[in-house]
Amino acid sequence: KAGVTQTPRYLIKTRGQQVTLSCSPISGHRSVSWYQQTPGQGLQFLFEYFSETQRNKGNFPGRFSGRQFSNSRSEMNVSTLELGDSALYLCASFQTGNTDTQYFGPGTRLTVL
Amino acid sequence: AQSVAQPEDQVNVAEGNPLTVKCTYSVSGNPYLFWYVQYPNRGLQFLLKYITGDNLVKGSYGFEAEFNKSQTSFHLKKPSALVSDSALYFCAVSISGTYKYIFGTGTRLKVLA
Numbered sequence: 267k268a269g270v271t272q273t274p275r276y277l278i279k280t281r282g283q284q285v286t287l288s289c290s291p292i293s294g295h296r297s298v299s300w301y302q303q304t305p306g307q308g309l310q311f312l313f314e315y316f317s318e319t320q321r322n323k324g325n326f327p328g329r330f331s332g333r334q335f336s337n338s339r340s341e342m343n344v345s346t347l348e349l350g351d352s353a354l355y356l357c358a359s360f361q362t363g364n365t366d367t368q369y370f371g372p373g374t375r376l377t378v379l
Numbered sequence: 380a381q382s383v384a385q386p387e388d389q390v391n392v393a394e395g396n397p398l399t400v401k402c403t404y405s406v407s408g409n410p411y412l413f414w415y416v417q418y419p420n421r422g423l424q425f426l427l428k429y430i431t432g433d434n435l436v437k438g439s440y441g442f443e444a445e446f447n448k449s450q451t452s453f454h455l456k457k458p459s460a461l462v463s464d465s466a467l468y469f470c471a472v473s474i475s476g477t478y479k480y481i482f483g484t485g486t487r488l489k490v491l492a
Contacts, residue, residue, distance in 0.1 A: 309482035358423075366426055370423040373422050375420075
């Protein structure tokens with residue numbers, strides 16, 4: 267099976283712009299989670315989707331939003347970008363059931379100038 | 380509040396020697412515990428997990444971890460380190476029934492030839 271894919275891999279934006287990141291989960295996985303990784307804050311949970319519904323949300327401002335489509339693909343959007351949004355954004359998909367293990371994509375490196 | 384601690388920012392070990400990367404957790408309920416590894420410019424790769432059962436869990440690439448409920452620890456171990464094991468290691472915990480992971484701050488493992 268193909269792994270979790272994320273596009274684009276690298277992105278450069280300027281302050282005030284908005285950005286959309288995409289994640290395609292492993293085939294058959296219906297849950298998708300998003301994390302932000304920065305050197306200072308480490309890995310922080312953004313949100314988790316299952317069957318197009320947001321089930322869990324982390325402590326991020328409303329500028330961070332996401333959605334999931336009927337084919338389980340997910341997007342996250344960050345509006346009004348700030349310098350501090352520069353990070354590696356990781357997507358993970360779940361095979362629910364006995365395993366409950368997340369499998370991560372390679373990430374999207376966002377740089378805000 | 381739930382938390383995961385990785386007390387060492389960096390661990391240095393000589394090739395061929397045993398290695399240990401420490402992790403302690405604080406959660407209410409039954410924890411699911413995980414170890415992931417991250418190589419430069421890559422996403423997180425799953426190594427192993429503890430859900431229930433035997434306290435000693437074996438995972439990928441010769442790694443194992445021991446769950447100790449009384450000490451609330453889940454240390455990662457390998458009998459003989461390889462230079463290629465050099466990477467960033469993350470411990471994570473989730474609570475059964477939720478799909479939000481809490482990650483430790485990461486430990487950089489450096490295996491010296």
